[in-house]
Amino acid sequence: MTDKLTRKPFILRNPSILVVLAVLSVFTLAVTLLSQAYGSGVIPTSTVKVLGKTLCLALAAVAMDLVWGYLGILSLGQMAFFALGGYLIGQWLMYARTEAIVAASLAGNPIPPTPAELQEGVANQIFGVVGSADLPLVWAFAHSLPIQLALVLAVPGLLALAFGWLAFRSRVNGVYLSILTQAMTLALALWLFQNDNGFRGNNGLSGLQNIPGLDEVDQATLSVWFLWASALALGLAYVLAAWVVSGKFGSVVRAIRDDETRVRFLGYPVEGFKLVVFTLAAIITAIAGALYYPQAGIINPAELMPIASIYLAVWVAIGGRGRLYGAIVGAVVVSLLSSWFTGGRAPSIHLPGYTVNWVDWWQVALGLSFVLVTLFAPKGIAGIVDRLGGILSPRRHGRDLGPDQGALQEQEARA
């Protein structure tokens, strides 16, 4: 589609891809060599897990950036897709592990169990704690890894498609759309909280770190494997996202962000573009979730309460919207800082007459820093990179609308 003669190859137009891939490879290699399973053991398994999870969060942030930084939709419901991915993979993890246990236990019986008895045993194990013994309908495919993996992609994708179609079709945009996405994740969270619905309510799905069939592999090794998988997913998603936002497709997407009405007048099917990007981001987020929760070990509805999605937006904003690497930087820096500050490790600041304990004050600092970033550094950390780049080779062409002015409604760009 693009005019190849006048354009440089895709990778060269996006030097950040190479940088990100290189950094990612070096990081993964370093962690592997320092891990307990494959190296010197300097980095304990719990830290490997934290790093692996952080990569998954970065992956979700890349998707968020796609939707917000490039498409201009501030989706406050991204974590719904993230958690859905986790729940869907969690179903298989839980079912398969429990099935093995139940089969082993029933094997001691004088007569072999019928399939119905086996399933009843599994259901009783999984749902006994919340007081039910029937396998809910939503667990119909939980026994099959391929189907559940397909569902990891299909369910969030279809949800995003349906939601997006309804919302974009009726031209809901701007803050309305943000509130609506927030309502979506809240509705889903409240639904999952209900014990009747077969997702074990507030307890959620647990014990996800034990992978069925890999009982012999210890957690130290598994954690490294998941780190590799997360790094691979992040690298692939980065390339995919960079490809999507470059070229003609990307231009249209950014144009929609800057002035939706004009793009529509030019004859582009705006809704179609929006749907494609929104759905793609949902699927990427779901994959991130499916990789995250086996490392976290437990998923429950608190994970998709609206505040979680807001944090995702915060990371992207601090990292820098409209820059894919900005999303990664933001997610990594802020989430690691968060866990450091709330972990009780950060030294308290002793002021005369008062001690600032970071466990109590980190949230305040985060909230305020967020206000400050929005006010004074709308491009976030990536803005600094831009500025450095500007010193090396000053930009001589005209300014683009940029993300700080980009996510505008049409009349605002006019004013």
Next chain:
Amino acid sequence: MKRFSATLVLTAATLAAHGAWAQDGEPIKIGVLHSLSGTMAISETTLKDTVLMMVEQQNAKGGLLGRPLEAVVVDPASDWPLFAEKARELLTVSDVDAIFGCWTSVSRKSVLPVIEELNGLLFYPVQYEGEESSRNVIYTGAAPNQQAIPAVDYMADELGVEKWALLGTDYVYPRTTNNILDAYLKGKGVAAEDIFVNYTPFGHSDWSKIVADVVALGADGKKVGVVSTINGDANVGFYKELAAAGVSADDIPVMAFSVGEEELAGLDTANLVGHLAAWNYFQTAESDANTAFIKEWKDFIGDENRVTNDPMEATVIGFKAWVAAVEKAGTTDVDPVLDAIVGVEVPNLTGGTATVLPNHHITKPVLIGEIREDGQFDIVSQTDPVPGDAWTDHLPESAKLEADWPGKDCGMFNTETNACVQVQSNY
């Protein structure tokens, strides 16, 4: 105040490490895994302080096995996945020999696989829904048969309740408890239509409809009683609405399983007088041990108005049981301590003894208290110590299960098929 106590934590921990009360050798480390921030902080911080107090007292007595104790405090911040992460950190990075922690069921379920994988030892101090027995956990809080069943018996016998409203917050503890109670009441001949069950979200505030529904239950002339497993803040609105509707404890008594001295501190108790709570400990329990404990606690925390509560007693029992087991085993290694701890008897604060049972639960007396104007409880009933039952006898699926670690090395033993269903827990 809170910050003050938080600094106290750190100083206490360092004190414990450096305070050289003529103890030699490497300090013995124990982990404290309670949320110090987030929604559960208010409840769990108290337990963290309790553990620190016990550590301080133990060190003052000369430590354990001639070595000082050191508490490693971490903050899982009311974030359930973080509980698993911090537990792994405690066991692998800090190398603790025992962990005292968790409050909510979901945090326990989050920690369980890690503890079992790394062969740790967790003391869990809160009343819970049962249906679990892990090799690596000692449950010092009440199982349903140590709280819910005796409380319901009391309501039926002493208050003449014939019609039951089981109100709860929608999570696993109320769900399981209500399931057990439902089966138990039906077993006692209560008709299905005489049991009304309702679940509300955490922090629910709009109670008018539900209270009206409960009052309307009285329409068929039977005495109505409420069994409340409503959690935390939501109780405030519930009791306010109950009082506004003019429902007194004489009309419709409310038996709460999650309302203790700490929770009542946030309420105007004038309208609650006469409503009930079932626990294994009340601050008003009359025993020398309790009087001494309350005094030590107030001194330690430096606040005359702080109350004591049931999970604190469970923490104390757990700590003392661990100390006794370590002394008996002569080591802090988990396996010998687990062997030694079954059968250990430690005094509880209500004047009896708590015995650690083969199913890793303990014996506890059941106390019923009526709420007084001052936010304390009048104890109106106290049973002999009841052994905790990991698998309830009132649900068909779990009636045939039992847990027996020393005898059968199994936490989920099917007595019908005589086989161990699984050695690890069902999380």
Next chain:
Amino acid sequence: MIRPLIVLVLSLLFALPAAANPALRAVIDANLDQIEKPSRRTVEPLVADLAATGPEGLALLSAWADRSLGVTEDGRLLIVRGDAATDAVTGQPVPGADPRMLRPNSGVRGVIESALVANEISSPDPARRAAALARIARDGTADHLAALRAAPPEKDPALAAQRDRATSLLAIRFDPDPASRVAAIESMAGDVGLDFRAVLNPLLATTRIAAADEPADANVARELSIGGDFPREAAVALLTGQGVLQPRLTPADQRNALAASIVDGTAGGVPVADLSDPAARDRAYEALEATGTVPPAATDAEADAAIEANRFFEIYAEPDRAVTDAARAAERGAQVRLAAMAGIDLGLDALSMASIYFLAAIGLAVTFGVMRVINMAHGEFIMMGAYTGYTVQTLIADRTLSLVVALPLAFAVTFGAGVVLYRLVIRHLARRPLETLLATFGVSIALQQLAKNIFGTQARPLTAPAWLEGAITVNDVISISSIRVAIFVLALLFLGLFLFIMKRTRLGLEVRAVTQDPGMAASMGINPDRIAMMTFGLGSGIAGIAGVAIGLFAQVTSELGQHYIVQSFMTVVVGGVGTIWGTLAGAGLIGGLSKVIEALNPANALAAQTFMILFIIIFIQFRPRGIIPQRGRAAEA
């Protein structure tokens, strides 16, 4: 130490004059155990014995019931009023006594009070008569009926009405003469009182039986035919329960039977390895049945035959036909009214919910309507208002006064906070609504944590003054707590105030101008920045007042705002931006809807919330601009 010694000496001194009431002494001595540890189920004869011993016995009982009875170490009972203790038997004062106080549980206290009622009902003190009537209403007995009928006429008209009602209710239950029971029922027909229904329903309670013929001696309510509310399974279960039918074979029984008859690796001729197939198990079981090793299982044909051979009846527990007929007629009369009243009550609940949402959302609607700015910290302003109320209450003990102070103070505090937020943040982000949304999110996170740091995470009490504490009760079905009525009035007040400001003041005129066309308004000499600031302050101030109101009926926590913020957004979005009537309509829709869903699914309040949000998402599809869309130039914005 010394005190028990003194007590001992004193008690010896005083006890010597001996029992003033030897009968009471005897009862006490014989039953001291039971007095110390009474149980509701066994205490009744003891209470009767004590009551029979005369006035001292009654005094002892009433002291026992209000927990002023203590027992000394030598087993004497003392009545302790204030600091003074008197011996329960002799009536002598016992100075310096240190008895252990008895704490009978409320069940036992009920039994005691019930025994005292007969005397209390003719007490000269109206308060005690009222208490006695209340006790009878709660837990009446046949003895009470006699006492009520024997008591002297009641002069107080209110108490007389209560007494008549209590007498009628007891007559329905306990009068030996069916005719007067029927008369009592008919005299109260149509009443929807809970107590009346509580008397009627036990009369109408039925049990189901299966019998070959209609039982002659029973009061049959109706004959059941299979289908509808009496499905075939119910009939089978009934027949099984009566032992007419053998229970059906459950899979577990089948498995156990098969397991018990395994011979040489086969059961019923089927290899054990194949028994994982249910069909194979059936075959094996049938084979075993044929050989007679296992008992034959009940079949469908047997069940059909048993159903054919039996008739099914509903039998009243109450044997008297005339009484049940009258009760049924009275119940039918009440049913329709009851349904209507339940509807009205639901409506009141919905109205109350709507007024709360309206109060919470009105400030949001103002700022969103005028500035197109979503203030995510709006919920935290509500919380600030609630905490202001709590703080004022800790400083001013008088609750009415503290409320009077708290309301304007909450407005002032949040007005100030709103203005500060506007000046520092929102003004700089004008025309960037998504950024505003995020920045105010940051403020919201910070404020929430700040509240936690200052007030702690535990819920704080904000107690309503006594005059707001009760409920306005029309009858036993329709009732609403006063505090909710007050909130409703407050919402109306703010609706009026808001309309007044918008339509009748200079500020309102300027606000409307800025809303419609900021550029034009500015050129007419209006300072849009100042107007925006004032509107923002006003909206925030109303949120503060809403916070006090919400805190009065719910709990004050740092997450208070979070519980209402999403609903507030929904209210604004559903109602339509920019008009107060839209907000009103939105609040009405959401409040009503959530109550209706809750009524349809009373067991799960969480489901109600989920469905409501889903409904709103779908609703937005059809009316993206809300129920009352804004018209004119501003609508394009």
